[in-house]
Amino acid sequence: MTSNAANAARRDEHQLRFILQLHDSQQYRNALKECDKILKKQPTSGGVLALKALTLNFLKRKEEAYELARQAVQNNLTNFLCWHVIGLIYRSDRNYTEAIKCYRNALRIDPQPPPAGAQVHRVPADLLANLNRTAEAEAILLAEFDRNPENADLVRALLRVRGGADAEAGLYAELAQRRPRSQLVRHLQLTSSTGADFARQLATGVVAGIRRCVPSTFNSLKARLYVDAESRTITETLVTDLLRSSEAGGRLQSSLLPAGEEKADFSEPASSRLWVLYFAANHYAAVLDLERALELVDLAIAHTPTLPDLYILKGKLLKSCGDLKGAMAASTYAFDLDKQDRYLNTEACKISLEAGDLAHAEKLIENFTRADPDGASVLKSLDQLQFSWFSTLAGKALLKDRQAYKALARFRQVHRIYLEFWDDQLDFHTYCLRKMTLRAYASLISYENRIRKDVAFFDAALGAIEAYIFVHDHPAEAGRELATVLKAQEKVAVKQRAAAAAAGKTYTVPATDVEAVEDLLQEAIDNFVRPLVQDYPGDIRVQVGAAAIYARKGLLDLAQRALLAGLAIDASHPDLLVALVYFLTKAVPASSGFAPDAGLPTSAEALIAAAPRSSIPHLSGVLRATALMHGPTAAETQAAGMAFATATGALTADQISVVEDLPVAEAALAWLKAHGQEAAASAFSEACQKIWPRATAFGSAAFSIDELRQSLALASGCEKEGFSPLA
Secondary structure (H helix, E strand, O other): OHHHHHHHHHHHHHHHHHHHHHOOOOOOOHHHHHHHHHHHOOOOOHHHHHHHHHHHHHOEEEEEEEHHHHHHHOOOOOOOHHHHHHHHHHHHHHOOHHHHHHHHHHHHHHOOOOOOOOOOOOOOOHHHHOOOHHHHHHHHHHHHHHHOOOOOEEEEEEEEHHOHHHHHHHHHHHHHHHOOOHHHHHHHHHHOOOOOHHHHHHHHHHHHHHHHOOOOOHHHHHHHHHHOHHHHHHHHHHHHHHHHHHHHHHOOOOOOOOOOOOOOOOOOOOOOOHHHHHHHHHHHOOOHHHHHHHHHHHHHHHHHOOHHHHHHHHHHHHHHHHOOHHHHHHHHHHHOOOOOHOOOOHHHHHHHHHHOHHHHHHHHHHHHHHOOOOOOOHHHHHHHHHHHHHHHHHHHHHHOOOOOOHHHHHHHHHHHHHHHHHHHHHHHHHHHHHOOOHHHHHHHHHHHHOOHHHHHHHHHHHHHHHHHHHHOOHHHHHHHHHHHHHHHHHHHHHHHHHHHHHHOOOOOOOOOOOOOOOOHHHEEEHHHHHHHHHHHOOOOOHHHHHHHHHHHHHOOHHHHHHHHHHHHHOOOHHHHHHHHHHHHHHHHHHHHOOOOOOOOOOOOHHHHHHHHOOOOOHHHHHHHHHHHHHHHOOOOHOOOOHHHHHHHOOHHHHHHHOOHHHHHHHHHHHHHHHHHOHHHHHHHHHHHHOOOOOOHOOOOOOOOOOHHHHHHHHHHHHHHHHHHHOO
């Protein structure tokens, strides 16, 4: 090769690498500009044509992408990159047959696989331990711990070498001597201690965290504070002592603190009172004394009204009390105090979505979404950024408002996100082999195999199943919603298509647009039910949801299998009662000659009569099952509604879970109102208001920031001259 030819080859390689860098950093328009510059001089360059085709494909300009990719292959039949790119384009459209043909042609041209990344050597401690050379293994691990005293994996390895749980206390004491400032070791010592030793370490650790103004002090210890009666008593004693001593002023004191360890001239920081109140409020929230927790957080706000953490905590407490609008107000105010904090923004968005205020949530999230050059909506940005939690919560809020088709559009977004994760793994395989260690690559493969076990997909899938059931069971109401939404979408689409054409751009359908799918139940099975049953076979909610969808689809064998699995998991679950009654009274009679398994109950009436009635969820299940059996307007259902309200009022405190039962009670009230049972709804609401006096669903007024401003001004004596601590 001549010098000029070698220079040209290097220049071409440099140009291709630069275009690839632009493409990988999602600067697609800049990548197109660079491609066009080169193609003006070299219009048949296979590599550049291929990269331009790939970039157009990412911009959803499919026809142009295919045309250019085919042109690249025709001009350069022996170019590995051209075949590889057209294979990628086919794969993005899930045309796997053609994609495989292209990949095979690419491999014939260049059969060498990408070089694997250098393997990181493993610490030989495990090998030495297996050879019973424990002293050498321990020396290696201790030396590594001295360099990284916050690595939990090293401590676990040392425990294995020392002989397991029996060696915990001695090992932790030794590690504490080697690295006395290690937060990990202090935490491990606390979690493994009991009795007086636990009390001493807890008091010392909590007071140290309070004096250092560490907001996460409670959360870092929470898992150990309530494991048994002794731990709960010790924690309550400590909280009581700290509240009393901080209110009196001076040093923080407790009977659990070791004596004589503090210097005589020690001066308690002024902030200690604030963080004692914060810790105590978290404690009472954990033991479900929500009113006491709210009282303490209000005292903390009066002490320091500019700390965002306090409003986030107040928002969570109000949410647990059923005041979602108040929770939204408090969390939004927290974000207003620090608009650069992404965590505060996320918390405010989540509570706004749970309160059903999607517009407010979208306005909040705009603060942290990138500006789209085409001026696209915030929802498009969220879809591109794959904010699955936003889509899931929005879907649940829309479904709660009986907008099932709009909810399904949001749940489909989450499904597409995980489908893209799965489809993109081929690219990750080659990347990992080039850039990562084999251990990281094995971790990737393991993650891909359980990708739908992610809690975000699980929550979205359960919400989607509920939406599919609503559409099936309320065809008239859902049909009206679909017609209205499709008409509104078409009006918007006409304007957007015209604007895109005028600007020379391609119109893309928004990810949140509602679709008119021919077989919704089959879509539910393919996209949500099967993955859930495969990955969560032991979850009662999954089996109940699967049974409900299969029964409505007429797949009675599969529905029966799910019901039998549900009976084996929790035979008394209220949602399982509803699913069984639907199966026996709707699905089986509609089939021809289906004989239920002997393991299933045969009488829906007997099932309802024998169902437990010791909690609000169980009572709600009986009411819904009765409505399925007799019809929502039947006299039996009307009587069941009043019985439900009466029985709720008769429940004892031990039969009520103030946090877990609240959403069930709210849904039950909405059900009564939707089915015209006003008298039962009124009686039920009255009973619930005694249980949840702050819940807005049962008639209480929502908390407002203005109310807080006034109470703080009065509490701090600053009401004169119109001054407010929150102004």
